[in-house]
């Protein structure tokens with residue numbers, strides 16, 4: 466460890482016993498985390514620090530400020546090739562590091578109280594990652610509002626955050642033109658759940674049902690089994706392609722969430738499917754969505770990630786060229802990239818990942834949405850759920866009088882009363 470840096474945002478951590486008043490010297494953002502719990506090292510040889518990611522932070526910058534060897538960063542990145550969580554660090558994400566004898570022992574990222582990823586030194590050969598996703602408890606809230614100015618302003622006034630408003634607008638955009646079809650006096654009803662971990666909101670929200678009166682015409686959407694449907698069980702999202710390319714290519718390495726490295730024995734799950742193909746093969750978006758990442762990774766190579774909905778994400782690794790940029794809207798079958806052999810590979814191939822609710826699944830076998838209309842057993846389940854949604858949307862209103870829109874009071878009640886959760 467080298468000298469201190471008082472003026473930098475990521476201050477170099479000092480061992481607590483070298484500081485008279487640690488609280489005064491340590492910038493607010495960089496605070497000692499809980500005491501080291503390991504049995505081997507003495508407390509003065511171990512430093513565990515917490516830091517909140519600031520705009521413009523880079524991993525290299527953080528490692529440099531911590532005085533950690535770049536080799537440690539490479540080893541962490543190598544473990545991260547299988548999860549790619551480090552490419553998702555945004556301002557506000559909490560980072561915890563455990564340094565023992567000038568060596569990184571653990572790096573932990575806390576994306577929310579319900580989601581963290583830890584990279585732990587296993588041996589000189591590298592790190593292993595462990596991802597923790599807590600289910601938490603979900604509290605349901607019913608919101609009702611009347612359009613006075615615009616849907617987004619009135620919805621925000623009723624307690625929906627910008628992300629919820631954006632999601633609802635996007636879901637309903639094929640049914641409602643929010644500029645043209647909304648009239649003063651139209652109304653909306655939203656049933657949503659918010660996630661909590663020990664009473665602390667995680668920021669995760671699920672929109673369960675929306676009913677709107679748009680230009681006096683009713684429009685509704687309902688969440689079922691990961692997707693949204695209208696009241697007749699028709700899917701609002703378009704189906705996916707099973708494979709993100711034309712033609713057929715040999716699977717050179719299948720999905721294997723239990724894989725270990727043959728030499729080091731380190732846990733290295735294969736979260737995707739490798740298709741052997743020559744460099745330059747066109748890669749297609751497997752579904753409609755928005756490009757959420759275009760990243761050049763030391764090990765994963767050039768890769769593209771597409772967010773299709775709150776629930777579905779796909780990744781395309783080892784590309785030679787990307788034809789899309791971050792934030793761009795893409796449609797199913799659109800050419801997004803050319804395959805390649807970038808990153809650490811033994812030969813040119815496409816590594817394709819399909820994630821459902823943040824978890825990788827086998828893209829070749831998983832039940833990915835390909836239906837447009839719910840039928841049979843799933844239609845029966847959907848209809849039963851629909852009746853429940855309707856009852857929960859209607860229930861509070863009946864108690865409070867038919868035409869009253871007493872939203873905030875109802876919101877408070879449902880928050881305090883666990884029986885409505």
Ligand SMILES: [Zn+2]
Pocket residue numbers: 718735737738739816817
């Ligand atoms: Zn692969």
